Amino acid sequence: MYRFLLTPRWLSYLALTLVAAALMVFLGNWQLDRYRGRTAVNERIDAGAKMAPAPLRDAMPAPTGGPGTTGPAPAERVTWTRVTATGRYDTSNVILVRGRTVDSTVGFEVLTPLVLADGTAVLVDRGWIPPAPGGSATAQPQVPAAPTGEVTVA
Template identity: 80%
Template sequence: MYRFLLSPRWLGALALTLVAAAVMVWLGNWQLDRYRGRTEINERIDAGERMAPAPLADAFRAPTGGPGTAGPAPAKDRVWTRVTATGRYDPSNTVLVRGRTVDSRVGFEVLTPLVLADGSALLVDRGWIPPAPGGATAQPSVPTPPGGDVTVNGRVHETESGAGTVDRRDGRLETRRIAVSRLARELPYPVYGGYLLLDEQTPPADAVFNAVPVGHTNNWQNFGYVVQWWLFAAMALFGYGWVARREARRAAGLDKATAPLDRAAEPTPSASA
């Protein structure tokens, strides 16, 4: 009954079906890897909320270059963990990051270098503040950080993708993306290869700052894509088998084609009926 499957047409259809199913399974596996990776990130975010701050050296290798250079990026398994560091803020090199949204409002995140005892600096995202009256890009009035030694606790954040530009506007550094290596070129000391989202500091931070929220990744979307691609693969194989079986039954005379209904040949009911 199934000898027709060895014909060139059906062998070609089988090869195409197998290739399509294999590609769909591969896409499902790729999305599964992304689901696992995003799940791991979410677990680190949750763990970071509960953990006691670790020393800065647990997450970062200190920069070894000269002024204007950035050190190595934090290890992937240390991103979103909490660390602590002590140093002195350098308000003269504060960076305003424009176009940042918190609670559906557009404003600025404020990065201020924390200069450590060895002369290197860690960029600390002190929080979000609204723009000055006049529009979303109007530079805000930034509170001066505490003088003297400051101890900060916060979440490790890796540098953002996209180099962007760093400009000086009204004497302040301003950018759209927190690209640490690009920002480091504008600073007079070596800089750690990531930055810190501030949770708390001693002395306390100014109340005008809003904490930058840490959002979880949408890992369940990737899991949905896994199920979708694997179902498509199963449907492709099932569809080939169903068509082949229908063809075999038709060739064996088990399924006879039904003649189309000719309604024109049906008797017309009389008007008196």
């Protein structure tokens, strides 16, 4: 009575169904792995936002190379850790990062090096500013002056 299930047509349907089922299981596991990874990152971000800021040198070491070299990448355990740093802004090296959108307006992020007492520097994101009035999204805005003297940033 069910002998028709052994015909090439029905066997190809069975093979296609088994391949589709295996693919769906693989994709489901992939999505679950992505969810777990994203959850772990979000938990680190939330934990970092709740903790008190630590001094920068407690979170990561100073660069060991000469002038102009970068320090080591932070360890994963300290990624998203809030830190404090004390130094003076290097206003001669302000960096404007264009193409940053806030509330549907394209503007600039203002990055300024903060030179620490040991001579090393960290980039501080001083915030977002809109483009110059009446100009295009690439028109350089008037950047507010950085604080002078020694400052502590978190």
